[in-house]
Amino acid sequence: MPLFLNKQQARILLFLLVFISVESSAQRVFVNVIGGVNRSHLHYSNSINNDYNSNKPVVIVLHKNGKTARDAFSNAAWKSLKEPTILIFPNAVKSTWNCQDEASLDNDVQFLKFILTETYNNFHHNRNRVFIVSDKDSECVVKKFQQQYPKVVNAFERWKNGIENDSLLALNNVQNLLNKTVKTDTTYSLWDDPMVKRKMDPIDSLKGYRLHNRLVLEMRYGGFAMLGSVKTGISDGTYAKLYNAHSLLDIHLTKWMNDSIAWFIDIGRLSVPQTQEATTGGSIRTGGGMIMPLTIGLKYALPRVRAHPYFMLGSGIMQVMVFGGRLNPGAMTSGARPNFNAEMRMVFHTTIGTGVDLRFAKRFTFGAHVRYIHSANFESAGKVDAIRGFNLNVGLGYIINANSLKKLPFPLSNKK
Numbered sequence: 411m412p413l414f415l416n417k418q419q420a421r422i423l424l425f426l427l428v429f430i431s432v433e434s435s436a437q438r439v440f441v442n443v444i445g446g447v448n449r450s451h452l453h454y455s456n457s458i459n460n461d462y463n464s465n466k467p468v469v470i471v472l473h474k475n476g477k478t479a480r481d482a483f484s485n486a487a488w489k490s491l492k493e494p495t496i497l498i499f500p501n502a503v504k505s506t507w508n509c510q511d512e513a514s515l516d517n518d519v520q521f522l523k524f525i526l527t528e529t530y531n532n533f534h535h536n537r538n539r540v541f542i543v544s545d546k547d548s549e550c551v552v553k554k555f556q557q558q559y560p561k562v563v564n565a566f567e568r569w570k571n572g573i574e575n576d577s578l579l580a581l582n583n584v585q586n587l588l589n590k591t592v593k594t595d596t597t598y599s600l601w602d603d604p605m606v607k608r609k610m611d612p613i614d615s616l617k618g619y620r621l622h623n624r625l626v627l628e629m630r631y632g633g634f635a636m637l638g639s640v641k642t643g644i645s646d647g648t649y650a651k652l653y654n655a656h657s658l659l660d661i662h663l664t665k666w667m668n669d670s671i672a673w674f675i676d677i678g679r680l681s682v683p684q685t686q687e688a689t690t691g692g693s694i695r696t697g698g699g700m701i702m703p704l705t706i707g708l709k710y711a712l713p714r715v716r717a718h719p720y721f722m723l724g725s726g727i728m729q730v731m732v733f734g735g736r737l738n739p740g741a742m743t744s745g746a747r748p749n750f751n752a753e754m755r756m757v758f759h760t761t762i763g764t765g766v767d768l769r770f771a772k773r774f775t776f777g778a779h780v781r782y783i784h785s786a787n788f789e790s791a792g793k794v795d796a797i798r799g800f801n802l803n804v805g806l807g808y809i810i811n812a813n814s815l816k817k818l819p820f821p822l823s824n825k826k
Contacts, residue, residue, distance in 0.1 A: 437483070444524060445517040450501045451525055452479045455533075457494035465600045467539035468529060469584055470498045470522065472548040474569075475506050486577035493588050496535055498525055502548070509550035518551045519558055526562060534601035538564065538594070541587040545569045564592040619715055619769075621666040625810045626767075626775060628662040632803020634680055634783075640798050644790040647751035648734040649687065650697030652792030656680050658801055664709065674722065676705040682792070684734070697734030699792055703783065704728070705761055718767045723760075728785050730755040732792040759785035759797065767807065775807035 437454040455466070473482035479499035488497055500521060508514040522542075529535055540563050542552050552566050567587055569580075636653045660678030667673070684698030707724020735750035763781025770776065785797040 440528070442524060442528075444521045445513075447503060447517065449503070449517075449521050450479070451521075452483055452499040452501075453529070454483060454488060454497045454499070455494070456489045456491050456497070464494070464496065464533055465536045466494050466496050466533075467541065467588055468496045468498060468526070468535045469587060470500065470525070470540075470542045471584075472500065472507065472542065472544035472551065473502065473505075474545050475502070475547040478505055486580040488581070488584075490581060491585060491588070495584075495588065496529065496533060497584075498529065500525060507548040507551050509547075515551065515554055519555045522551070522555050523559060523562070530601075536600060537562075537598040539588075539592065540564050541584075541590075542566045543569060543583060543587065561594065561596045564594060565590050621669045621672070621711065621718065623814060624666045624812070626664045626666070626807045627810060628664070628775070628777070628805045628807035630658075630660050630662055630678075630777075630779065630803045630805035632658055632779075632801055634658040634799055634801045636794070636797065636799040640794045640796045642790040642793055642795050644793060646732070646753055646791055646793075647736075648697050648699075648732045648753055648792060649685075649695040649736070650682060650699050650732045650734050650792040651685070652682055652699055652701070652730070652732065652794045652797075654682070656682060656701075658803065660703075660803075662805060662807075664807075666711075669713065670711050672709045672711070674705075674707055674709055674724065676703075676724070678703050678705075682732075694737045695734070696737065697732070697792070699730070699732040699734075701731070701797055702729045703759060703761075703797075705759070707761070716769050718769070720765060720767070722763045722765075722781065724762075725758065725760045728757050728759045728797060730757065730788070730791060730797060753791040755788040755791055757786045757788050757797075759783055763801075769809075773809045773812045775805075775809065777805045777807065779803050779805065 437452060439450055439452050441448055441450045443449070455464075457466075471482050473479055479501045483497075483499045488495075502508075502518070503514065507518060526540065530537060542555075542563055543566075544552055545568060549568060552563070556563055556566065565587055567583060569583065634656050636655070638653070641653050658678050658680045660676055662674060662676045664672050664674045680701040680703070682699035682701070684696060687695045689695060703726060705724040705726040707722055707726075709720045709722045711718045711720040731752070731754050733750070733752040737750075761781050761783045763779060765777055765779030765781075767775045767777040780800065780802045782800055783797060787796050789795070
């Protein structure tokens with residue numbers, strides 16, 4: 411007896427191992443408890459690609475009374491079906507589909523419903539193409555099932571006479587079901603694997619990436635550091651110091667004319683905290699103010715996908731308000747009015763800046779921005795004679811018309 415196989419014997423052994431492994435992976439037996447009774451069914455896929463994202467049709471084959479699921483499976487060469495299909499062969503209790511016992515009939519119906527639910531959860535079949543074949547003994551189970559679940563089974567067909575003994579007739583019977591065009595009131599969407607990266611539809615791509623004709627409303631918040639060169643040291647009676655570092659909150663509206671060029675309007679509010687200072691004369695000096703720049707300008711964005719680096723240039727008017735004064739507690743008790751004062755300036759300003767907007771979730775943007783604000787000189791107020799400095803901020807934006815496809819500069823096609 412040779413210790414080693416020759417090449418021909420090795421090939422035959424390898425073929426048998428592959429064949430057995432493929433067949434065993436294609437057919438499986440599942441057992442579940444339905445109504446307190448163990449129920450089993452045979453699951454078979456006629457394609458080698460027995461994956462879990464199949465979207466294949468399902469055919470449930472009910473065996474003849476006195477037979478078993480294994481007998482129905484052995485009745486035909488199901489692998490020769492033209493279309494990749496999932497075939498289910500349920501076992502009846504004691505090999506009999508009992509239409510006379512309502513409790514048994516209800517359990518059979520629930521058994522079929524459970525099979526289809528588990529098949530979709532595990533193999534993601536096409537719920538728009540679910541078929542059943544049976545003979546006259548089990549037809550009552552199908553009718554009861556269709557009555558309770560009218561949107562689950564798409565078509566039903568009875569075995570023809572002699573079908574249980576003729577494998578070609580059995581295959582033709584199932585193939586006829588698969589060839590049917592079924593129209594139903596309910597259409598289920600096919601299952602998509604979330605782990606598989608799919609090619610984006612052209613329309614979704616336009617909505618998710620293009621800036622053309624988009625209107626973005628953004629809230630920005632950051633700090634403003636004023637240049638030391640604007641300090642005058644001149645007191646105007648308000649005792650305010652506008653040159654201290656402040657926080658700037660602004661509303662920013664951008665309208666993109668195309669993917670690169672947009673106009674914007676920005677209105678901000680830079681609040682100057684009120685301060686108090688006691689003097690040697692017993693009086694209290696207090697000062698504060700508010701700076702409100704209104705800017706209109708243009709943006710130019712570099713061509714990118716999700717992130718949009720840009721440059722901006724704008725101009726507008728700026729209102730500078732300073733208020734405060736001197737309070738003498740002794741004078742207040744005598745009925746004298748406190749010596750409060752207020753100053754207001756209206757000047758033109760220019761701003762240049764840059765930043766990057768990162769678009770996410772199609773409708774939202776998050777950005778980081780830096781700009782330089784340069785105002786014209788004005789008569790000293792708050793110990794400054796101009797508003798000049800750098801503003802660094804972050805912003806959260808909302809795209810108002812994210813789904814709009816109007817006024818596109820090119821013809822739109824939905825073909826991939």
